[in-house]
Amino acid sequence: MNYQVGVISGDGIGPEVVREAKKVLDKVGQVFGHTFSYDEILMGGVSIDATGMPLTEEAIAQAQKADAVLMGSIGGNTSTSPWYQLPPQLRPEAGLLKLRKSLNLFANLRPAYLYGELKEACPLRDDIIGDGFDMMIMRELTGGLYFGNRVTEERDGVLTAEDTLTYNENEIRRIAKRGFDIARKRRKKVTSVDKANVLDSSRLWRKVVEEVAKDYPDVALEHMLVDNCAMQLVKDPGQFDVILTENMFGDILSDEASMVTGSIGMLSSASLNDTKFGLYEPSGGSAPDIAGKGIANPIATILSAAMMLRYSFDLDREADAVERAVQQVLKENYRTIDIMPQEEKKASVTQVGTAKMGDLIAERIK
Ligand code: NAD
Numbered sequence: 001m002n003y004q005v006g007v008i009s010g011d012g013i014g015p016e017v018v019r020e021a022k023k024v025l026d027k028v029g030q031v032f033g034h035t036f037s038y039d040e041i042l043m044g045g046v047s048i049d050a051t052g053m054p055l056t057e058e059a060i061a062q063a064q065k066a067d068a069v070l071m072g073s074i075g076g077n078t079s080t081s082p083w084y085q086l087p088p089q090l091r092p093e094a095g096l097l098k099l100r101k102s103l104n105l106f107a108n109l110r111p112a113y114l115y116g117e118l119k120e121a122c123p124l125r126d127d128i129i130g131d132g133f134d135m136m137i138m139r140e141l142t143g144g145l146y147f148g149n150r151v152t153e154e155r156d157g158v159l160t161a162e163d164t165l166t167y168n169e170n171e172i173r174r175i176a177k178r179g180f181d182i183a184r185k186r187r188k189k190v191t192s193v194d195k196a197n198v199l200d201s202s203r204l205w206r207k208v209v210e211e212v213a214k215d216y217p218d219v220a221l222e223h224m225l226v227d228n229c230a231m232q233l234v235k236d237p238g239q240f241d242v243i244l245t246e247n248m249f250g251d252i253l254s255d256e257a258s259m260v261t262g263s264i265g266m267l268s269s270a271s272l273n274d275t276k277f278g279l280y281e282p283s284g285g286s287a288p289d290i291a292g293k294g295i296a297n298p299i300a301t302i303l304s305a306a307m308m309l310r311y312s313f314d315l316d317r318e319a320d321a322v323e324r325a326v327q328q329v330l331k332e333n334y335r336t337i338d339i340m341p342q343e344e345k346k347a348s349v350t351q352v353g354t355a356k357m358g359d360l361i362a363e364r365i366k
Pocket of ligand 1: 017073281284285287288289295297298
């Protein structure tokens with residue numbers, strides 16, 4: 001079958017890591033008999049340079065036509081890049097927010113998985129790591145505080161800022177269903193995270209999640225307050241399967257979860273809507289500090305492509321093959337610079353650059 005993949009290479013290390021993900025997809029195509037056609041879409045700093053806008057209507061239309069979109073990353077050095085002299089709505093990140101909104105990408109999935117081979121990159125103690133952990137953070141992406149009304153104004157002579165956190169039951173229901181569906185394909189446990197002891201929006205969240213849970217009697221549901229969840233992630237990360245939460249809590253918790261795995265260069269993500277369409281991208285940014293040096297870790301982008309195979313194209317076998325190939329390369333002790341072990345163990349591994357890592361993974365797809 002032929003799949004149309006929109007490709008946003010973007011800025012910084014984006015084009016370098018996307019090149020490797022395409023290499024791996026092409027190998028999947030050869031081995032399993034599919035073809036992937038790519039349509040380059042401009043977004044972020046490169047789009048500002050070419051069109052004056054971080055995302056044009058034409059680019060949105062291209063993304064809408066694709067079966068799924070694979071993205072590198074966008075943005076530059078926020079202190080020195082001229083893109084950050086522009087008004088906020090013209091900066092690179094505005095393009096991504098607009099794309100998410102235009103495509104109605106309300107569900108963000110971020111796996112946090114600790115590879116046995118990279119155990120020593122994990123900052124947690126051995127007794128806490130135990131047998132490792134494998135969780136999926138499901139974050140609501142188009143509602144809540146980041147999309148509510150906001151204003152800064154003088155009130156009675158005092159400068160005052162106000163942000164609004166709004167959720168309706170439909171927004172909660174659709175993300176909750178997605179969370180339970182994903183849990184069903186995993187270890188069948190959902191931890192719904194809120195602040196129901198304080199916030200009305202959280203009390204509604206909890207009520208709707210409980211209603212949805214009735215349709216999934218095979219999935220265990222527990223509720224956890226967000227402050228406790230922040231602690232539990234470093235105290236006992238192995239207890240989590242799917243963490244289901246609203247936009248801001250998910251933003252913070254998913255970064256925390258990714259740090260306990262040790263390297264940002266390993267972490268994939270997906271943003272999904274009501275259909276099979278999704279936007280797949282590494283969790284990290286454009287890493288301007290290492291851009292152009294050929295040393296960025298492409299694994300997060302390659303694993304994002306695997307998520308695309310699984311969630312947008314229903315190609316589970318092919319996704320498994322990519323994930324196995326990544327594991328195999330780690331087992332054979334190949335590492336990019338960001339996942340190199342401590343000095344004393346360096347001799348036991350082989351350091352490789354971005355393109356070589358892509359080659360090694362592609363060669364092991366079978
Ligand atoms: P960053 O994730 O780009 O970099 C943080 C650190 O992690 C850097 O030292 C970088 O070298 C390293 N790193 C990140 N990805 C790596 C990889 N694949 N391999 C090896 N090392 C890697 O975060 P930042 O420096 O805060 O942001 C840089 C730019 O990226 C900013 O403009 C920011 O707005 C943007 N950004 C974009 C996205 C996105 O495109 N979705 C997400 C986050 C940040």
